[in-house]
Amino acid sequence: MSSVSGSSATGLLSADVLQRIERLGGHIPDGFRPREWSVDTTAGEHEVPAAVQALLAVEWPAGQGLCTDDEFRWEVHLPSHGEVDALVVEDEPRAWYAIGYDEGQWYLLVDLAEAHTDDFPVYRVDHDGSDDAGSRRRLSSVLGDLRVVTDRIVFPSRIADGEAADEALVIDAEALVNTDPLTLLPLLDRATTEQDRLAATVYRSSLARHRDADAATRRQILALDAARLGAPDLSRNLADVPVPGAPAQDWTIEWATGAKLDHRLLAQLDVGGPQAITELQGRTVVATVDGWTLHVHDLATGESLVEAGLECDQEFAAIALAEIDGRWIAVTGSSCPGCDHHYRCEGRIQRWNLADGNPIADPVRAHARSVDALAVTRVDGRPVILSGGHDCMLRMWDLRTGEPIGTPSIGHRTSVGYGGIAAVAVGELDGRPIAVTGAWDGAARVWDLADGGTPGTILTANTDYQYEDAGIFHVSLGELDGVPVAVTSGDDDARAWDLRSGQQLGPVITDYCKCSDLVEVDGRPVVVTVDSDGWVRKWDLRTRRELGSGVNVFTADRRIVRALTAVRALGRVVAVVPDYRATAVVDLLAEAPGTSRVGHTNTIEALTVADSEVAVTGSEDGTARIWRLDDGTPVCPPLSDHWVRVKAVATARVGGRSAVLTSDGDTIRVWDRATGELSREIKAEGGHQMLTLSAAYLDGRAVAVTKGYDARVLTWDLEGAARAGHPPFTMRKEYSRSMATVELDGRYLALVEDDGAVRVLDLVAGEQLHTLDHEGGVLAIAVAGSRERVTAVTATYQDLQVWDVATGTRTGTLDAGWSVRALALADIDGRLVAASGGSDGTVRTWDLADGRPYGAALTFPEEVNRLALTGQGRLVVAFGSDLAVFSPRK
Structure with a gap:
């Protein structure tokens, strides 16, 4: 048998x-091929599309089942094909075909007439034939909501049902790896010992990455995070946990940094x-509108409770939740995504x-x-929706019927070119329902809802409301x-403001x-804030003093923070902070x-290794660091005299001593x-202005090779501190950060995208030898080999290409x-090994002799920015702001 990705279903079903x-x-x-196949349906005989046939051909391991990923955990039978009738209320017969069902007596149906795509629609209908099949989801979404169950006990005896709630919980490595996350997560708060609290912190560190992964992937991520948190023994224990049906790990984590990991x-x-x-x-629960999809997650476990596509031709700018007549509903506000006809x-x-x-x-x-x-509230016992918009009006609507109540309330001033009411x-x-709004005019205003939205006290933070940064966008x-x-x-x-008098209370909080x-919190009002860099802080409202230290919620890069909500949940007080792609x-x-x-x-942007002894990194934080590869200790304090972020690093021998080269802006x-x-x-x-930096040797002297925004490739004498070599090479493309240098037959070459x-440029002769032609852009270059034969690997949008330089x-x-x-490339024990990584957070390695994987892929909690390989087989990975070093498992 083959894996799914390698089967003949590739191209029939989406990635x-x-x-x-x-x-x-x-x-x-392996032998699956679509065939000519027709079945009887309520709409007559109909062809079974190739994509549906591919799904029906899926085989599942013995002793394993599937279940719904919700509180019911209904067993799912998939695929289960067959003709159906009387399951759907319909005006016109459709070509219904069942691909599965669950123990809750719900069927998964496809309409064969619309199932010719590689991610076809699936309908979930009740067995009693009362549904009109109006709601549909893509097959990938349906599969994403399923979970694996096995014959093994996934709920360890230490955490078994019936255990006394006040009994100390023991969390071992096997429980962390093999237990269903939805089962384990609610129990982590019962950890009492320091060791178990550390295990709980490790588990939560990259929860979003491993919660829905298989146990083997979870094992690797947990071992990595334990190393990042400075727990090498726990890291080794996690890496050694047997996973049913999965081999032992191919890579051993030696050490990793974790400066921003925080158990909070x-x-x-x-x-x-x-x-x-x-x-x-x-x-x-937290409900989020991400794109055109409504998500509802349990804050205690991160479990997805609802994922539903919303049919709308506008973007969503606001959401509220309410319960009405025993039914939970979401209320959304939409906005124009941008056009030439705003009016x-x-x-x-x-x-x-x-x-x-x-x-x-x-x-x-x-x-x-x-x-x-x-916002949703009650006025005189009537459930209502309050809405504010770009027109600076506050409006009230009947929550049941959606009908407007009264006339729009006007009080905020229009700020030309900007928005209106934002919060x-x-x-x-004093016993009367009120609303408080914040707007782009720099004011907050109190409204009496009992009188239909009468404007009341005005709270003014800024009078210069013509500027974007003068507005009030959040009110609590x-x-x-x-x-x-x-x-x-x-x-x-x-x-802070006195709502009765409209006066500001004390100085600015922050x-x-x-x-x-x-x-x-503990009987005192606490203000929780988040800044644009993602730091969450809390302040005593009485004293204006910060309580404790801040927590950075987004560690990889700067994000667009959209909101903050402080709420009591999980038996504690939590802050929920969304940006544009995570919460x-x-x-x-x-x-x-x-x-x-x-x-x-901050994000690591540059990485190189030297003599298999040290790694050098450069970062957006404006520093470069030198690390001992064997244990991760710093060789020296950070190299911190840079004006801006360090975009490139290299190593060379200058004046007989080992040196590190860094570039920021126009300076080496x-x-x-x-x-x-x-x-x-x-x-x-x-x-x-330098984009790339490499080292080479011309006539026995160390030189730096740079490529700049000006499209020129220049060489610099590192001992004489001046330009060296021939006139500059001029490229056609200005922006390029892919370059490598290598020695071949006594000549130093630069490979520049x-x-x-x-x-391929000869730095000694000052001429171009030839080009490696690609279809599409080149994203990265790596070179390695002997002086007689050099191999290059280049990454395009589609694949990796291997070249004889x-x-x-x-x-x-x-x-x-x-x-x-x-990309990285190295000669390891006489074999060329390549490694690649990217924004999907996955690192893959290959033996170039046969194109086969050199080891299993590694998964990381953030984007992989840079890679390096050493001749001893060490793999060095920069992901987000952290660095990790792996070695092949012996």
């Missing part, structure tokens, strides 16, 4: 479908966007059934251009020593704040970690590798998946 089948342990027989960061959900939080059937655009309010994502009635036009703020919070003031309500207060924030600061919320959950009560492991504080810096002392600076003239090709001929092609941004 997403194949990946999900493989994750669930399924495979398609409980989880990261892999969706972002506008959010709302509520209690739903005894669970605290004709309309922001709409739409109500959705939370259970299935189906719309409730038609959307209503609520505001001009956009609906940016929503709305609801509460009570609470109490301080019996005084009703509002806390507001925008792009500048967070402030002057660097993106979003804020107000929550009570972080932070424990606001836990104590800060004692010390952070050494490492970069030369550092002593042993001491970290700066020995010289070489400043480029003529606007040569340029406009879809790789130019001397002749310029292509000698092989490897399928590297997608999104490759990092």
Whole structure:
């Protein structure tokens, strides 16, 4: 049998479908081929499309089953093909065919007439024939909501049902690897010993990455995170856990940095966007509209409860949740995504059934251009929706019918070129229902809802409302020593206000704040803030003092923070912080970690290894670091005299000593590798801003080779601190960060990506030898070999290509998946080994002699930025702001 990705189903089923089948342990027989096949349906005889045949051919391991990934855990039989009738209420007969069913007596149907795509629609209908099959989901989404169950006990005896709640919980490595995450997660809070609390922290560190992965992948990620947290013994124990049906790991983690790992960061959900939080059937849940999909997650476990596509031709800017007549609904506000006719655009309010994502009635036009703020409350016992939009109006709607109540309320000033009302919070003031809005005009305003939205007190933070950073975008309500207060924030600061008098209470809480919320902790009001760099902090509202230290919720790069909600959940107080692609959950009560492991504080952008002894990294944090490869200790303090981020690093022998080269902007810096002392600076003239940096030797002298935004390739004498060699090479393409240098037959060559090709330049002769022609752009270059024969590997958008550098001929092609941004190549024990990694967080390795994998793929919690390989077989991986070193398992 073959894996799914290698079978003849490739091309019939999408990559997403194949990946999900493989994750669930399924495979398609090597001999599978679609055949001519027709079946009887309620619409007559109909052909079974090739994609459906491929799904029906999937075989599953003996002793394994599938179940729904929800509270019911219904056993799913898939595939289970057969003709069906009387299952769907329909006006016109359709070509229904059953591909599966579950123990909840729900059937999975496809309409054969529309199942010719590689990710065809699937309908879930009840057995009693009462459904009209109006809701459909893609096959990949259906498979993504299934979980594997096996004959093995996945719930360890130490954590067995019936165990006393107050009994100490023992968490061992096998439980962490092989237990179903939905079973284990709620129990981690019962950890009492220091060792078990550390295990719980390791488990939560990359939860979003391993929660839905197979046990073998989880084992590798957990071992990595244990190393990042400075727990080598736990890392080894995790790596050694047997996983049924999976071989032992091919790679051993030697060490890793984890400067930003923090046990207070409980989880990261892999969706972002506008959010709302509520209690739903005894669970605290967060609802997020990500793109055009509604997601509902359990905050305690990260479990996905609802994933439903929303049919809408506009973007979603706001969301609220409500329960009405025993039914949970989501209310969304949409906005114009941007066009040339804003005056004709309309922001709409739409109500959705939370259970299935189906719309409730038609959307209503609520505001001009956009609906940016929503809240749900009760006025005189009547459930209502409050909405604020670009037109600066506050409007009230009947939650049941969607009909408007009264006339729009006007009070905020229009800010030309910017938005209107950006935030709305609801509460009570002296027994009367109120709303407090924040807007781009720099003011917050109190509205009396009992009088239909009468404007009341105005709270003004900024008078210069013509500028974008003057607005108030977040409002929360609470109490301080019996005084009703509002806390507001925008792009500048967070402030507190007396709701009765409209006066500001005390000084600014913090002057660097993106979003804020107000929550009570141990009887005192606490303001929680997040800044644009992703740091969550908390402040005592009485004293304005910061409580504890901040937590950085987004470690890989700067994100666009959209909101912040502080809420009581999981038996603690948490902050829920979404950006555009993820949602972080932070424990606001836990104590800060004692010390952070050494490492970069921002994304690693450059990496090289020297003499199989040290690794050198450069980062967006403006520093370069030199690491001992054997144990990860720093050779010297960080190299920190850079003006901007360090984009490139290299090593060379300069003046008889080992040196490290770094570049930032227009300057090359030369550092002593042993001491970290700066020995010289070489400043480029003529606007040569450097993108790449490599080292070479011309006539026995060390030189640096750079490629700049000016499209020139230059060489620099590192001892004389001046230009060296021939006149510069000029490329066609200005922006290029792919370059490598190598010695071949006594000549030093530079391989430089340029406009879809790789130019092979002779640095000694000052001429171009030939080009390595590609179809599409070149994302990375790596070279290795002997002086007589040099091999290059280049990454394109489609694959890896292998080249003989001397002749310029292509000698092989490897399928590297997608999104490759990092390459490495090395001669290991006489065999050329290549490694690739990228934005999917996966590193793959190959033996170039036969094109087969050199070891199993490795999964990382963040994007892989750079890679290096040593002659001893060590694999060095830079992911996010961290570095990890692996060696082949012996």
